[in-house]
Amino acid sequence: MIEFKNVTHFYNTEQNEKIASLSGINLKIHKGDFVAIIGANGSGKSTLVKHINGLLLPSKGEVLVENLNTRDMEEVWNIRKQVGMVFQNPDNQLIATTVEDDIAFGLENIGIKAKEMGERVDWALNIVGLNGLRNSEPHLLSGGQKQRVVIAGALAMNTSYLILDEPTSMLDPKGRKNILEIVKDLNKKESITIVYITQFMSEAAQFDKIFVLDKGRIVLEDSPKKVFDKAEQLLGLSLEVPQITRLARELVKSGLDIPGNILNEDEMVKYLCLYI
Template structure:
């Protein structure tokens, strides 16, 4: 077995449009994500990051180039269901993803559709709800939960399919700060404790600080790639494309400009306090 979970080879994707030539959403992307890796993809709206997510989940297939998920070619229709079981997807709006009237039924929806034995479903639902720390809410109606809790239920629904990889497309964009924290902590835990490969798409920089690797997209291209430290040390470039850097990173950058001697790769409060 290879260590590569996701591989994109020279992938271009064009959206068709009636009026013009079509819009190039991805432009010859090459990318390889290893099993167990925690990758954050940053970029503003229209940078191509959601298109990338849809390609990995075989919701769309490349206009040219190849996408492989755990060695399976997404263009081969026979692979589609296997790919979606391997790489589960969580979307931005929790209300659009929950289908049942009771939390545990919602989590069971995926495995039920796989035709799994009820006993096994029961086990998976319990495990998934425990993993997102929502077991005590199993009898609740989803609409009575907070945004963060709903999003964790959506993640549990994906977990119950036993994917090796989870792709999250701006899962925190509609949440308040405490909801965001809940979801981020859940994602980190799944990566660390369950060794799930995580592809987390966001435009919140602070969510990228703890990733193994950060990929910055702009106009369908990967323009920066590396550890959070190497990426965020390029404050100017990051700001130029309209993304945020953490306030302490920006402060450190401004102080350096004033001639104060501090390192270029400050990401956390602790690092800046120590540097001063």
């Protein structure tokens, strides 16, 4: 379980002012959860997830991962073994000169024996479907493929939590879809806990639970259905609802008797068919 206990984080501006990028965050993410975090630019999403594996430490409060405190200088390495991270820019996360060497990078760091490393690398490559590219050089891969290598690198470590910080914002639509499919599979088949930051509401709609952040506070914490039902409140936070939900709301306004919080095409089709 990931647990934030009243976490506040200050950073200093150039004028030496203390500004809180997180204030009084309390949250619990259980093992096996499939959650998204949304929020406008500067709402503190990235700052929040960087607290999970001790890349940032809270100014006040505690962050616990499996009851290990991120403040503990020794335990933080055990936390990082369990918490894999994928960042936004695929180019700036790959360290080694070939795909398989990069996946092995984390394993080398935690001192896994060469033989076991080979097995884990094979397994991770298989899951992300990059078996044919194991000897490729990173700069020859597409953005989506690079992100899959990063995911494989985290998986090879046997992580139980995978944090993805806007992993698709620099990808084309095809790569975006592919990453989301992989993430879903990981949650269902490997029961890996997923925490997924995104700017795309259509992506967020596919998660079990959404945290909405505004100015360093969690303002909403609910299922996508209930979150996107509050379109007015979201608009006030410079957030939108998914396109299909917007369509549903317009249809409701024009007099159709369907729910206003439809999240995907299938559901929409189902309700519209009632009118035929």
